[in-house]
Amino acid sequence: MDSQKEALQRIISTLANKNDEIQNFIDTLNQTLKGVQENSSNILSELDEEFDSLYSILDEVKERMINSIKQEQARKSQELQSQLSQCNNALENSEELLEFATRSLDIKETEEFSKAARQIKDRVTMASAFRLSLKPKVSDNMTHLMVDFSQERQMLQTLKFLPVPKAPEIDPVECLVADNAVTVTWRMPEEDNKIDHFILEYRKTNFDGLPRVKDERCWDIIDNIKGTEYTLSGLRFDSKYMNFRVRACNKAVAGECSDPVTLETKALNFSLDSSSSHLNLRVEDTCVEWDPTGGKGQESKVKGKENKGRSGTPSPKRTSVGSRPPAVRGSRDRFTGESYTVLGDTAIESGQHYWEVKAQKDCKSYSVGVAYKTLGKFDQLGKTNTSWCIHVNNWLQNTFAAKHNNKVKALDVTVPERIGVFCDFDGGQLSFYDANSKQLLYSFKTKFTQPVLPGFMVWCGGLSLSTGMQVPSAVRTLQKSENGMTGSASSLNIVTQ
Numbered sequence: 001m002d003s004q005k006e007a008l009q010r011i012i013s014t015l016a017n018k019n020d021e022i023q024n025f026i027d028t029l030n031q032t033l034k035g036v037q038e039n040s041s042n043i044l045s046e047l048d049e050e051f052d053s054l055y056s057i058l059d060e061v062k063e064r065m066i067n068s069i070k071q072e073q074a075r076k077s078q079e080l081q082s083q084l085s086q087c088n089n090a091l092e093n094s095e096e097l098l099e100f101a102t103r104s105l106d107i108k109e110t111e112e113f114s115k116a117a118r119q120i121k122d123r124v125t126m127a128s129a130f131r132l133s134l135k136p137k138v139s140d141n142m143t144h145l146m147v148d149f150s151q152e153r154q155m156l157q158t159l160k161f162l163p164v165p166k167a168p169e170i171d172p173v174e175c176l177v178a179d180n181a182v183t184v185t186w187r188m189p190e191e192d193n194k195i196d197h198f199i200l201e202y203r204k205t206n207f208d209g210l211p212r213v214k215d216e217r218c219w220d221i222i223d224n225i226k227g228t229e230y231t232l233s234g235l236r237f238d239s240k241y242m243n244f245r246v247r248a249c250n251k252a253v254a255g256e257c258s259d260p261v262t263l264e265t266k267a268l269n270f271s272l273d274s275s276s277s278h279l280n281l282r283v284e285d286t287c288v289e290w291d292p293t294g295g296k297g298q299e300s301k302v303k304g305k306e307n308k309g310r311s312g313t314p315s316p317k318r319t320s321v322g323s324r325p326p327a328v329r330g331s332r333d334r335f336t337g338e339s340y341t342v343l344g345d346t347a348i349e350s351g352q353h354y355w356e357v358k359a360q361k362d363c364k365s366y367s368v369g370v371a372y373k374t375l376g377k378f379d380q381l382g383k384t385n386t387s388w389c390i391h392v393n394n395w396l397q398n399t400f401a402a403k404h405n406n407k408v409k410a411l412d413v414t415v416p417e418r419i420g421v422f423c424d425f426d427g428g429q430l431s432f433y434d435a436n437s438k439q440l441l442y443s444f445k446t447k448f449t450q451p452v453l454p455g456f457m458v459w460c461g462g463l464s465l466s467t468g469m470q471v472p473s474a475v476r477t478l479q480k481s482e483n484g485m486t487g488s489a490s491s492l493n494i495v496t497q
Contacts, residue, residue, distance in 0.1 A: 069145050076138040083137055086128070094129040165195055165248035165255035168228075172261050175244075179472050181233040182263060186246045188228075198225040199247040199254060202232065204239035204265075211243045211260050219245075236468040237267035268353040269468045270346035270454060277342035278335040281458060288342050289360075289462035337378045343371065344454035348425050354475065355454065356435045356466040358418045363461025364395040367403070368419055370430060370452040381457045382406070388444045389455065390419070390432050402432075402442045413441055418466075422475050423452065431479070438474040 097120065104116040124130070166189050174185035184200060201219040205211065222230065242265050245257040274283035282291040335341040348370070357368045367381040369389025375381075381389040382403025391408075392415050393399040402409040418435035431443040456463055 347451035367457035
């Protein structure tokens with residue numbers, strides 16, 4: 001009976017998963033259908049615009065050519081009209097002279113005839129008719145302004161849609177995830193010299209499979225990428241994975257997206273556990289501030305925050321490393337007394353992790369480190385064998401020291417603006433760095449026998465955290481040689497149970 005129930009349960013699970021896949025595919029088809037309709041309308045509008053632009057250019061060319069013909073006609077007409085006017089005047093004068101010469105033949109007196117003959121000779125010598133060129137200055141030929149658009153007509157007849165660029169191919173092996181940055185590399189399946197640029201799309205997800213349509217974030221877009229590689233930097237890895245896809249674009253059209261690639265971007269994400277912080281601390285997500293009023297009115301906020309998001313499905317933001325520890329830490333409800341402490345809400349049970357802390361400029365005293373979840377409510381960080389920290393004191397006298405099991409090691413280094421915390425649970429190492437220069441400040445060597453929680457102490461000031469960070473490459477490199485360095489004090493490197 002039990003085996004049959006288990007078999008039936010597996011069948012039910014398989015059917016449920018298949019139904020989920022089919023529903024996902026239906027959503028994809030519906031979105032694709034909607035996209036076809038919208039994109040077709042857009043393309044038709046763009047086609048109208050392109051042809052209108054082409055018509056406009058042709059009209060401009062035609063107008064220019066018409067003007068050239070009219071100008072040539074006007075020039076030739078003016079030349080011929082001027083020549084015609086000159087010829088008419090010359091002909092009129094010549095006819096008058098011819099008539100005078102004909103009348104002179106009838107003169108009988110010798111002296112008058114001689115006088116008339118001399119006048120005719122002088123007027124003939126000066127007559128414009130004999131100085132005229134009897135050849136038109138311009139021809140009536142206008143063939144130099146003829147056009148032949150046979151080639152252009154042929155070209156217009158071959159107009160066709162610009163080939164759509166093929167989908168690029170992302171190479172997951174060439175992609176790099178490091179230092180809270182992702183470098184995505186892709187290539188074209190075949191050479192295409194009409195590619196103008198690429199579009200990279202990405203989004204965060206907690207699913208390692210293909211991108212889902214429902215209940216997923218929108219794609220973020222980076223346009224106008226000229227190369228075949230792009231680096232997204234300064235990311236917060238608050239999800240387990242990121243989806244990436246790329247499109248190639250020419251001057252007119254974008255191609256299809258590449259097959260999506262999912263890259264793992266897992267990192268330690270945690271917030272401050274306000275439900276157990278000291279009442280003199282005002283806690284909100286990744287910020288903590290000293291509250292000299294004693295936290296009045298804070299308990300109601302804390303209770304509301306405790307209940308918020310405590311459904312059966314944990315928020316992705318609170319995903320634990322390994323298994324999630326219970327919220328109860330021994331018999332303690334809150335830190336009290338002079339233990340102005342708050343712990344992180346996510347336990348570290350394995351692996352290597354990194355986070356950063358920045359103190360307010362006027363902060364009088366603060367500590368940064370880790371502690372077992374059994375840390376007592378009156379215990380101060382570094383004063384027990386269940387906690388490790390570095391402590392900064394700016395009150396009365398300035399001190400910077402590493403603390404564990406109530407033992408102190410003074411640090412002869414400048415307190416950095418931001419402190420990076422590296423925890424190698426399996427390797428039993430807790431190191432502190434200048435987050436900007438990655439200079440090692442101090443390292444503890446130990447053996448963690450229980451899950452540890454990030455721990456913070458604040459007095460007269462405040463701290464802000466940066467989580468969702470990978471271990472920086474510079475820190476990983478330093479860790480390889482750090483065992484040979486003298487930054488640790490053997491008196492503090494105690495194995496605790």
